[in-house]
Amino acid sequence: MSDVLERLSKLPLRENLRGLQPYGAPQLDVPIQLNVNENTHPLPAEVSRAIADEVFAAAQLLNRYPDREFVELRTRLAEYLGHGVNPGQVWAANGSNEVLQQILQAFGGPGRSLLSFPPTYSMYPLLASGTDTTYIAGERGAGFELTPESAAAQVREHRPNIVFLCSPNNPTGTALGQDVVTAVYEAGEDAQTVVVVDEAYSEFRHAGTPSALELLPGRSRLIVSRTMSKAFSLAGARLGYLAAAEEVTAALRLVRLPYHLSAVTQATANAALKHVGALLANVEDIKVQRDRIVDELTRMGLEPAASDSNFVFFGGLRTPSKVWSRLVEKGILVRDVGISGHLRVTAGTEAETSAFLEALEDLLVEDRAQR
Structure with missing residues (x-):
């Protein structure tokens, strides 16, 4: 890839595009993907x-x-x-x-x-x-x-x-x-x-x-x-x-x-x-899981933001990049948005949400025990 970038630098690219990185979240093959705010419910x-x-x-x-x-x-x-x-x-x-x-x-x-x-x-x-x-x-x-x-x-x-x-x-x-x-x-x-x-x-x-x-x-x-x-x-x-x-x-x-x-x-x-009715029925379920995430993260002592979306942005993490990596090891992908102390998670199905909450709480308990 570095060789391609070197050759790219020799092309007559517009100046305002030099040094930019293409948009894209990590695409990892893990069982639970809650990083790009997709609707994880399959189509009816x-x-x-x-x-x-x-x-x-x-x-x-x-x-x-x-x-x-x-x-x-x-x-x-x-x-x-x-x-x-x-x-x-x-x-x-x-x-x-x-x-x-x-x-x-x-x-x-x-x-x-x-x-x-x-x-x-x-x-x-x-x-x-x-x-x-x-x-x-x-x-x-x-x-x-x-x-x-x-x-x-x-x-x-x-x-x-x-x-x-x-x-x-x-x-x-x-x-x-x-x-x-x-x-x-x-x-x-x-x-x-x-x-x-x-x-x-x-x-x-x-x-x-x-x-x-x-x-x-x-x-x-x-x-x-x-x-x-x-x-x-x-x-x-x-x-x-x-x-x-x-x-x-x-x-x-x-x-x-x-x-x-x-x-x-x-x-x-x-x-x-x-088929708007059938599709928006899933929206109501997602909102329930989103609100559940907010409530549970608050109970864990974290700082979730009030959300009107299908994801939750939360702070209170000492090492968000470490938490992100540990969640990946457990098969759960969330989003590190590069903001100090914060991560973002998509509200998925009830099962996906439960897996995320349980994994995160286990990591927080381990982290506090090691202090």
């Missing part, structure tokens, strides 16, 4: 069969290009989102990462900037680099909170072209209040800042936690992005989408590749959207 059999039928039907026409405007899919997504969203306000691409990339292609680029607030989704600076957009790392307060006043002040200071707000935030799991979103939007009025609320984990929010979809009317620079990877158990299908003013989706048509959503992808997503 009825949904798998429906997808197979839809894909089989689509396969009969694979010699033709797919529907470039993916009208059926946009119609079904708009119906799912509600909040008065119409199909013209919906856009989709191959995963929410491509959705965000297209936003940067349309509104970012050389001489333009993206502001976000670490710790947050680690793809944001990589997407910025890939589109030659200047990345500005904002600041959060103690406990990783982001207040309306602080966020708005940073927008006024930096005058970014785009702001990414992750809610619920990854890796902390906490949802932003509507006051943060509105404060950022208003602070960006003078610079005409495009505000993107990344709601990849929205379906896992606690009851009563609002969505930024409620704020769309009258805000032409506001975008709410979602994904079917998490709640819909379709990480392997790669389908992300957004809702925004129709002029935003018109802008994205200028940068999308022709026929960017395959007929197979469209068929898969359409089939899943016909």
Whole structure:
């Protein structure tokens, strides 16, 4: 690999890409994988069969290009989102990462900037680099909170072209209040800042936690992005989408590749959207396991953050890298996000969650006995 990197350094690569590492979590062959916030519940059999039928039907026409405007899919997504969203306000691409990339292609680029607030989704600076957009790392307060006043002040200071707000935030799991979103939007009025609320984990929010979809009317620079990877158990299908003013989706048509959503992808997503009830039943089970993790980690003397997502970010560890390695030895993979004293774990099935909690408690007991 070092030889490849040496040869890479001799290529005429763009300067802002030199020295970067590609995004990717460790992919280890262990029995329990709770590191990348996948929905670990398999698709219900009825949904798998429906997808197979839809894909089989689509396969009969694979010699033709797919529907470039993916009208059926946009119609079904708009119906799912509600909040008065119409199909013209919906856009989709191959995963929410491509959705965000297209936003940067349309509104970012050389001489333009993206502001976000670490710790947050680690793809944001990589997407910025890939589109030659200047990345500005904002600041959060103690406990990783982001207040309306602080966020708005940073927008006024930096005058970014785009702001990414992750809610619920990854890796902390906490949802932003509507006051943060509105404060950022208003602070960006003078610079005409495009505000993107990344709601990849929205379906896992606690009851009563609002969505930024409620704020769309009258805000032409506001975008709410979602994904079917998490709640819909379709990480392997790669389908992300957004809702925004129709002029935003018109802008994205200028940068999308022709026929960017395959007929197979469209068929898969359409089939899943016909079985929303069966898929979201798993979401409720995941939320139960997430809350269980928070309660149990608190009992163990650790410091889990309040979570509106399908994962839990927790602190109070003296040597998180050692705990991570010991868990791997026990066949359990969680995520070391590189934040001192912290790890992140996905809420899995009841059995997976139990195995994680039991293994972690055993390690903590051993660690305390050795002090």
